[in-house]
Amino acid sequence: MKIKIFDTLSHSKLNFEPLNSKKIRMYVCGPTVYDFAHIGNGRPIIVFDVLFRLLRSVYGINNVSYVRNITDIDDKIIVAANKLDIDTETLTKKTISNFHEDIESLNVLKPTHEPKATESIAEMILLIEDLIKKDIAYIAENHVLFDTKKFKDYGKLSKRSQEDMIAGSRIEIAPYKKNPFDFVLWKPSKKEEPYWDSPWGRGRPGWHIECSAMTKKFLGESFDIHAGGADLIFPHHENEIAQSESSHQKQFSKYWMHNGYLNIEGEKMSKSLGNILTIRDLLKKYNGEILRFAMLSTHYRKPINFSKDLLSSSYKQLHKIYSSLNSRSLENKVTHDIPNSLLDDMNTPLAIAEIHELVKKLNDSSISDNEWIECKSKIKRYGDLMGLFMRSNFQELEVEENKLNNVQIKEIENLIKERNLARQSGNFELADEIRGKLEIKGVILEDKGDNTTWKIKNEG
């Protein structure tokens, strides 16, 4: 079984050939922790979680190292902490804990390592010193800068030349830069700002250097896959390549993967439009599994429109799939096959279509129990690889999503019992009355033979 992935660097779909098949190494750029994560931040978290699951399945659960960093020192963090009148560490600690709570609801596996930038400052300083020693970085006005003219491959990831970029550039170039695209490796901290001592005075690291330092620390100088949002291609990932390959004189990441953008109701998410949707807010209205399903219903490289329609369609599809998985009281078998759709650059929308074909079979009362078990097992396998269908039934999801307490659940169950007694004795008036009573409370009943299940009325 071979995984195919689309590699940004070669701009083509390639067979994934690990550097060492007993030790797969992937790195994903994680969040900058200054506020609640929004659903756009959630996209790489979810789609590369699927990649992690696939790699573990193909190469062995213990043979994959997944590093997802946390940027906990940065201008935005300082600004946000000042606004709240707290120190940056208090802010980042709280934000990280919120982040973990949020993504747990999305059923995201824990990465092997989740390093914080502030815990690798020493490694960053060593790397910068090395770049200065190699005459690739220079010091100017208390800043250390990377000299982009010294790295001949600069622009290879984003496919652009410095000349192209300068042509249409609207940027004001900092006076201490030798070249417009030189970027900061280390900068002085203003008073009141967090700082670390360095050979260049009290300061703090530039943004890009942390990933170069942490990939080296946790994965080595060369590793297999580096991934993140498409907006990171330039300048972040371009600059990481420049730093690491200049310092190590060898290939940095073998493959590069980038997820597409996320829109909200057809519009770009932005502060000015006021349509920033945090994962936290969405979770108040939608179960994490619905969010996850919605996220995987578009191919990861395409733009996704996160809309009410998408979420309501996702809800209905999940309901349908869960119901079919419980259409007979039989357990699935454990299988190890990996569907081609998922191996092919994580074609999750195609995988979902295949699941629906299997659902149709499960709902076919004419198939044998053995065939039924086969189908259920296949669907559960898709679920394991995509992080879906982990619950035993749809009611569990409804209970979570609507935060129903035990008293409420008991009430629903008792009314169902009462109604079924009425139905058995032919008292359909009472049965319908109970149905109506529950419907007013927003509970829809579904009779399946002698089994009655329920779901919450979807307001759209």
Added chain:
RNA sequence: GGCCCGAUGGCAGAGUGGUUAUGUAGGGGACUGCAAAUCCUCGUACAGCGGUUCGAUUCCGCUUCGGGCCUCCA
């Protein structure tokens, strides 16, 4: 201005040089005490114009439209 990506049925969304997924919404039917669910069925989607080809939604070119990046946003 430079570079890049995209355009598929009401909506969402795969895929393919010729049999035209899948979901959702809608029509019809079966089933059902009722309802829901489920199943069956229907509507002839591939932006436009050229080219290559026996044949193009799929390959090539152009046009139009949309999106992105070129400022430390996933």
